[in-house]
Amino acid sequence: QQQVKQSPQSLIVQKGGISIINCAYENTAFDYFPWYQQFPGKGPALLIAIRPDVSEKKEGRFTISFNKSAKQFSLHIMDSQPGDSATYFCAASKSNTGNQFYFGTGTSLTVIP
Amino acid sequence: SAVISQKPSRDICQRGTSLTIQCQVDSQVTMMFWYRQQPGQSLTLIATANQGSEATYESGFVIDKFPISRPNLTFSTLTVSNMSPEDSSIYLCSVYPGQLNTEAFFGQGTRLTVV
Numbered sequence: 264q265q266q267v268k269q270s271p272q273s274l275i276v277q278k279g280g281i282s283i284i285n286c287a288y289e290n291t292a293f294d295y296f297p298w299y300q301q302f303p304g305k306g307p308a309l310l311i312a313i314r315p316d317v318s319e320k321k322e323g324r325f326t327i328s329f330n331k332s333a334k335q336f337s338l339h340i341m342d343s344q345p346g347d348s349a350t351y352f353c354a355a356s357k358s359n360t361g362n363q364f365y366f367g368t369g370t371s372l373t374v375i376p
Numbered sequence: 377s378a379v380i381s382q383k384p385s386r387d388i389c390q391r392g393t394s395l396t397i398q399c400q401v402d403s404q405v406t407m408m409f410w411y412r413q414q415p416g417q418s419l420t421l422i423a424t425a426n427q428g429s430e431a432t433y434e435s436g437f438v439i440d441k442f443p444i445s446r447p448n449l450t451f452s453t454l455t456v457s458n459m460s461p462e463d464s465s466i467y468l469c470s471v472y473p474g475q476l477n478t479e480a481f482f483g484q485g486t487r488l489t490v491v
Contacts, residue, residue: 297479299482304484304487306468306484306485307419309480309481363424364421366418366419369416
């Protein structure tokens, strides 16, 4: 059973546009929601993360929006750049399980110059 | 932060053989994790490796197929045994060097192809 559902599977955006990736979860015990960025041949690297006590977190061009009642969270990439082309994974974890992360299925983002 | 060195970065192996993947961390960590990432797929947790105890395996993964060692707080190995083409995947180790729910760091992965 997929604990975290992610969409879309792939996304093509023009340079300067906004990229939006969505995730949904079922387990209300999750209390940490990171986004990871993965380039080909590399391991995933943390991009930005949020906890359920806030509805939004912004770091530079990257923003997480969190809707606790809907059990959804999304990543917004403003002014998307070709260098943002990568695979993005959302994830969720709960404190009392030793940091086991449940990952979404990934979104392959391509930013066209 | 944590810097993870994972070896080998890639390998092509014959069916029926075994491959041991090494994960070295530049700092002491309590818990290390091994993930599998099949082509175009998400990351699936194989097992959690704690120093001084046996690894804890997730559903669908067994010790005979994926034996894990954790001899100290900076090192772990994952062996993929009796390989078949279905084991072709990227294997990643991950650590949490801080308190609970802080950043997880990943190695660059080992791309395994079984022929």
